[in-house]
Structures are given as C-alpha cells and as structure tokens.
Amino acid sequence: MKLACLSLGIAASAAPAQEFGTPADADYAALVWQALEEQNLAGDGMVRSFPYDGVAPHGMMLETFYSKATIDGHTGDLIVKRNFGPEGVSLDDVLADPDTHLAAYTVMFRRAEGYDDDNDNWFWVKFLPDGSLDKNPAGMELAGRVAKGADQGCIACHAGAGDYVFTSDHLSR
Secondary structure, eight states: OHHHHHHHHHHHHHSOOOOBOOHHHHHHHHHHHHHHHHTTSSSTTOOOOOOEEOOTTTOSEEEEEEEEEEETTEEEEEEEEEEEOSTTOOHHHHHHOHHHHEEEEEEEEEOOTTSOGGGTTEEEEEEOTTSOBOBOTTSOBSEESTTTTSSSSHHHHHGGGSSSOSSOSOOOO
16 A cells, blocks of 8 residues: 555656646736736737737747736736737738737736746746637647746747847846
8 A cells, every 4th residue: 555655656746737827827817918908018909010020939020019017016027029920921911901910919027036036037928819828739828937847938949048038138137
C-alpha cells in the first residue's frame, strides 16, 4: 500500500502545473479587455493608427499602441497590438476596411511584482476581434503566462528582446 501511494505521489508531483488559460487568467483577461474598451483601444469607435508590415505569428499588417492601465488596483504598462490578415493583405486593404481584416489583438500588461518575476511580470493575452479569448490547438485559452517554460510561444519568443518588448525601449522595469 505504501508503495502504491508513493508511486502516485511521484506521478502527481511530476505533472506540470497549468501555467496559463486558467479560470483566474480568463477573469483577469476580461478586466484587460474592459481597460482596452475604456481607452478606445478596442471595440466600436477605437482609435486607429497607420498600419505597418508585420510578421508571423502576429499578422501581416499591425497597429501597436503603448499606454498604461489600472487593472484590479494595479497600474502597469499596457501594449496592444492589432493583428491584421490574412497572409497577402495589403496596406490599402487594411486602410480601406480594417474591421474585415482584424484577426486578433495580442496584449501585454505588466502586473505587480510577484506575478511572474522571471518574465518581468507580463500578463499575455490574445483576444479575437469580438473580445473573446483565442485558444491554442489543445483548446487552452491564451491568457496568463502563455507558454511559460516552452520552447515556442509568447514568452519564449519575446525573451529574446531582453525586456520582452521588441518594438520600443521606452518602458522602464
């Protein structure tokens, strides 16, 4: 009996904890979406900028916004990237009909110290145009510490920037 319990304990401790896509991550993502709408960065009447050429996995054309937001009592850096597609979409296509070509919003919000110190406390989320959470092929919602510890994904890719932000050096830690 002791051997069976020991084996079960080892197996349970070897199973990795889910790092993202939890109900708490989805709830926090809803607060992030609310902040986007309040700042007119998403939804009807959102502000627009001039799109620029993008790369996978974000989109062929992009708009990026830098702001601050107060979410759940914490004020942090907010980066919103609008991803336009499909492959082959042109600047003229996006300018003429941005809503048709909007594929997703990829968002980074810097949470309070202690959230994920290993990764500068960034909360990652990918929204579909209607504000719902996108999912990976395994069906996990893309919110929280997305793909933490993986060889590919948000954190793995952005770690190469040093501060997790490729498009700007103006954010302080």
